[in-house]
Amino acid sequence: MQLETYISDLLYRYECVTIPEFGSFLTQSVSATIDDSSNAFYPPKKMLSFNEQIQKNDGLLAHYISDVEQISFENANQKIAKRVAVLKSNLALGETITFKNIGELVFNTEGKIMFEPSYQINYLTDAFGLSQFVSPAITRETYVEQVEAIEKVVPLTITKEKRKNRSYLKYAAVAVVALTISGFIGSNFYANEIEQHNQMAQQEATKQLDNKIQQATFSLNPLPAAKLTVTKQTGNYHIVAGAFRVEENCDTKVAELKALGYSARKIGVNKYGLHQVVYASYEDRLDALKALRTIKKEQNKEAWLLVQALD
Numbered sequence: 001m002q003l004e005t006y007i008s009d010l011l012y013r014y015e016c017v018t019i020p021e022f023g024s025f026l027t028q029s030v031s032a033t034i035d036d037s038s039n040a041f042y043p044p045k046k047m048l049s050f051n052e053q054i055q056k057n058d059g060l061l062a063h064y065i066s067d068v069e070q071i072s073f074e075n076a077n078q079k080i081a082k083r084v085a086v087l088k089s090n091l092a093l094g095e096t097i098t099f100k101n102i103g104e105l106v107f108n109t110e111g112k113i114m115f116e117p118s119y120q121i122n123y124l125t126d127a128f129g130l131s132q133f134v135s136p137a138i139t140r141e142t143y144v145e146q147v148e149a150i151e152k153v154v155p156l157t158i159t160k161e162k163r164k165n166r167s168y169l170k171y172a173a174v175a176v177v178a179l180t181i182s183g184f185i186g187s188n189f190y191a192n193e194i195e196q197h198n199q200m201a202q203q204e205a206t207k208q209l210d211n212k213i214q215q216a217t218f219s220l221n222p223l224p225a226a227k228l229t230v231t232k233q234t235g236n237y238h239i240v241a242g243a244f245r246v247e248e249n250c251d252t253k254v255a256e257l258k259a260l261g262y263s264a265r266k267i268g269v270n271k272y273g274l275h276q277v278v279y280a281s282y283e284d285r286l287d288a289l290k291a292l293r294t295i296k297k298e299q300n301k302e303a304w305l306l307v308q309a310l311d
Helices: 003-011 060-069 073-092 160-165 168-215 247-259 285-298
Strands: 016-019 023-030 033-035 040-042 045-051 097-099 103-107 113-117 237-244 265-269 275-282 304-307
Touching: 003 016, 003 023, 003 060, 003 097, 016 060, 045 103, 045 113, 060 073, 060 285, 073 097, 073 103, 237 247, 237 285, 247 265, 247 275, 275 285, 285 304
Parallel strands: none
Antiparallel strands: 016 023, 023 045, 033 040, 097 103, 103 113, 237 275, 237 304, 265 275
């Protein structure tokens, strides 16, 4: 009996899953965190822990096994008891018990069970599709420009007699002013020419576009209306295939699953803004669990069951 598979399924929906006469796996939701030392981003998740003091049979695990394997509640409890006996025996021999996707259990020097959780699966369904990633630190470089201004001041002394011989300076100053004015007028004229050219080009482009639209206009004979029969899916049990930030990827996934024969569809956006795609929806919980086990085995190990009433 794959006990860890049943426990893993229940951890998505419950905060405590008890193995009678052995202990309980507990979950606690934690917010997203950032490790400043490694620049790693960790999405929100359920933190796993184990408490061997909680051993009273609450019936949750046995009822789930009974539903999945189609056996009686008593037979399910007997199977659990046999597995617990083997687990305790292995721990007493110093072995490490590994529950896939959950963690490892081992006795410490004091004979107490120590638990090391696995970080391969995030059991918080609201964070489905979010994964850990490392973002490199942003470094900013400052470029300092050093400008050395060297001004050489050469005094110019003009005597009264020399000023008579250098009257050309006056005309040079007038010429500089004239060139400045003419350059300003010329630049304005050039800018106006560019503006007129742009307007004419835009008008011509608009005219050509109108002509092409008129030439492309044609009439179509009305086609007979096609009648399609669409079967609307119902049910509150949905097998989730994935969640996507970009809706185009969501549509691509739906098309791929439909090509494989599934009744795939989109069921909306969760509170993290991710578009969710499901293999199918079911009215009956047992039918959904059977389909989930088949999909996990043959198609997608990361598929999970969402219990939610859709609008």
